[in-house]
Amino acid sequence: MATRRLNSKFDLAASLRGFGHQFRGLNTNDPAGWPSGPRYVLCIVVAAVVVVALWFVWLSGVNDELEAERSKEVALRADYQKKVAQAVNLELLKKQREQVQQYVTLLEKQLPSKAEMDALLSDINQAGLGRSLQFELFRPGQVVVRDYYAELPIAVRVTGRYHDMGAFVADVANLSRIVTLNNVSITPQKDGSLTMNTTARTYRYLDEEEQAAQKAAAAKAKTKAKKK
Template sequence: MAASLNDPRIQRYVVVGVLIVLATAIWYFRMYSPKLEEIKNKESQLEELRLKIHEAKLKVETYDELKREVMASYYKYRALESLLPLTQSVPEFLNHFYIAARNNNIYLSSLTPEAANQVDFYFVSPYSLKIATTYHGLGGFLADVANFPFIVNAGGISITAIPSATEDLSINVDLTLYTYNITESQRMPPPHFEELPE
C-alpha cells in the first residue's frame, strides 16, 4: 500500500510536520538567535569582569606591598630627618665644637658664622674656621665632627705648615663647617592611605 497525499491522515501528518518546522523556524529566528547574540555579549562581559577582578586582586596585593614599602621608606626618612634639626642651634653646635676641639688639642684662631643659604628643602649654615693643630689632631677633630648628633660637613680645607712647628702645633688649617636644618613646614607628613573597597 502506497502512501498517497490525498489520504487525509497523511495530509494531517504533513501539515503537522510543516507546522512543527515552521514553529521551530519562527522560534529559532525570533527567540533563539537574538538571545544567542545577547548570550555571547554577556559571556564577553563576564570574561571582561573576570579579567578586571583578577587585575584588582593583583592590585590589592601590590597595593599592600607598596604600602609596606612606603611606610618603611617613611620611617627611614624620619630617622634621617632627626639628623636635621628644626632650628639652627648655634649653642649646641658650639658646645659640640668646643668639646671636639678640646679633645684634639685644636687652637682656634677664628670662627666666623656666615649667612644661612636655603638649598631645596633645607638650610645650610656655614662656619669659617682658622685653627692650628697637628695632622693627628686635625684627623681626630674631623672624626669627632663627623660623629656630632646632627649632620656637619667639612669643606674647603686648606692646610699650611707652621714654619716654627712644635710638638703641639705643626699646621694651620682653614676650613668651613656646614650645619643643616629644616623648617617644620618642609617636613614630610606621614603617608595617608585610602582603604580599598571590599
C-alpha cells in the same frame, strides 16, 4: 528559427556599428554637442574616476586613524601592565613607603631646630678644643634656606698637630647632628704644626613660619610662570 537568429545577429552588429560611429569626429571642446552614446560613456567614466578618487582618499584617512588607534592600544596595554604590576606589589610598595618614611624621620631627627643651633656650634668648638687645637677662625656665615631645610656655612681655621686634626674630624663626623666639612686645605707651619682651613656646613629643619614662607614663595613663582 534560423532566419530569426540571423536577423538578431544582424541587428546587434548594426547597433554596434551605429554606436561606434557616434565616437567618430567628436569635438573634444564641446562635449555637450556629442551624441547620446558618447555623453553617457563620458558621464560613466567621470563618475567612476570620482568614486575611485574618493575611495582612496577615504581609505587613506581610515588607515591613518587605524594606525593612531593601534598606537593608543600599545600605550594603553603598557599602562595597564604597569598598573597591574603595581597592584600586585601594592603591599610591598606600602612597606617600602613606610621604611622610607621612617628613614626620613630618622634624618630629620639629626637636623637641629633653630633653637638648637647655638648648642651645635658650641659642640663643634668643643670638639676642636678637646683635641688641643687652636681656633684662629670660627665664623658662621649667612643662612641659606632650601626647600625643606636651612644650611649654615661656618668658616673654620684651626692649628695643631696632624693626629689631633684627624681626631677632630672624626669627632665632628660622630656628632649627633649632621655636620660636613668642605673645601679642606692643610698647610704646614714653620714650627711643625699644621693649619687647616675648611668650611663646616650644618643643617637644620625649617620651623612652621619658614615652611609657610617657602610655600608662599613657591606658589608666587608658579603664578608668575603661568602668567608668562
